[in-house]
Amino acid sequence: MARGDLTDTQWDRLAPLLPGGKKPGRPPIWTRRQLIDGIRFRTRTGVPWRDVPERYGPWGRVYDLFRRWQRDGTWQSILAELQVQATTANATRLSALSTTSSDTGPWPRGTTSLQSDTKRPSSSKSSMSGCDQHIRYTPQCRVRHRSPRLWRRRSKSVG
Template sequence: MPTVDAHTRHDLTDAQWNLLKPLLPAPSRCGRPRRYGLRDLINGIKHRIRTGVPWRDVPDCYGPWWRVYALFRTWQLSGIWSRIEAELQSWADGQGHLGWDISVDSTTARAHIHAAGARRDSSERLDGEPDNHALGRSRGGFSTKIHLACDQHLQAVSFTVTAGQAGDAPQLTEVLDRIQVARPGPGRPRSRPNRVLADKAYSSQANRSYLRCRNITTTIPVKKDQAANRKAKGSAGGRPPTFDSEAYKGRNVVERCFNALKHNRAVATRYDKLAVRFQAVVQIANIDRWLKRLS
């Protein structure tokens, strides 16, 4: 039987490469031709994210480690990873492979010791880099939180990262506002889900008002103290929010999506000093899952 190299068993298949290639930027006509192909360098990036090895330890079969890292960094700075992810989502929506019942939750990525020590002026030098680099201390230790919106097919539709001690409820609006799925032809991108499912951590008056104003069906259970406060107010407390317990059973897709993403060790453990680099890591993991689903 043919053997599979341990380094290359998660590389792009021909079908995945054929789907990805048209979305890549056109090659520059200036400079020297690449000794290593773009496909090899992208596979090197995927290998690093899958295994969590330092960039210097990326196998030589993908090319010099510094070229692999340079491509990852350059495309992050120019927004190419974000554009590829957005175009795959748009294509999936056009083919009916993106669902609009959205589950929202968060997960913690423990920060490795190598994630500490970013330059203090990084937030001034890089667009989108928070002052705290999305690193903080929580019960899980030194960590980063990934707040994510997932469709019923276990595909991430949007996400944001915060420090590990950040609360879940305030991030609901941020995650939903990041949903922007372009449609074929003219018109604005779709940004409004049909339904939002979340656990009790997201049960707040502000979140429910936001979802009501956007005419989004809400499936979030009420906390016991909130129910008790409403009951104590009598008729002034108003009617309790509706809750569809049968629809709520579908919320588990976001937990399963986190489980799939964390098969990539550089997502499960944060090794990157900068939040914008870690966001690119999560984006590439999302791109990989879209390619596997759509190819």
């Protein structure tokens, strides 16, 4: 197994999502795992298809599998199913954490975030009142909506 190849755990998760063979007959020479590892090698490194190492199978067979699954939407369905599995796993972990914790987070009770004991001195530019209410650019909110460098350049060119 090469450094970037699928682990057994990853393969066990991926194998049920792969489409089954359509025709009975002679067993394949190259396993799907080898071919998929070849596809992953090519996409990870960006080498031309002809430079895919021989341990993954002939480059034409690796490309053929990649292209067939790209055309029929197999890669999209695999990605969608893996995303669903990841979302449900994360939701399960989050629900387990929320039921075991009585706090809202790792912060002290009564706070929603880490609050600094020292307040930063506010500058006159950042404490302009009414800036959140402006939809269009106005001089009162120039710091929030426009870079000071552009403001200076524009004011010099205007006047």
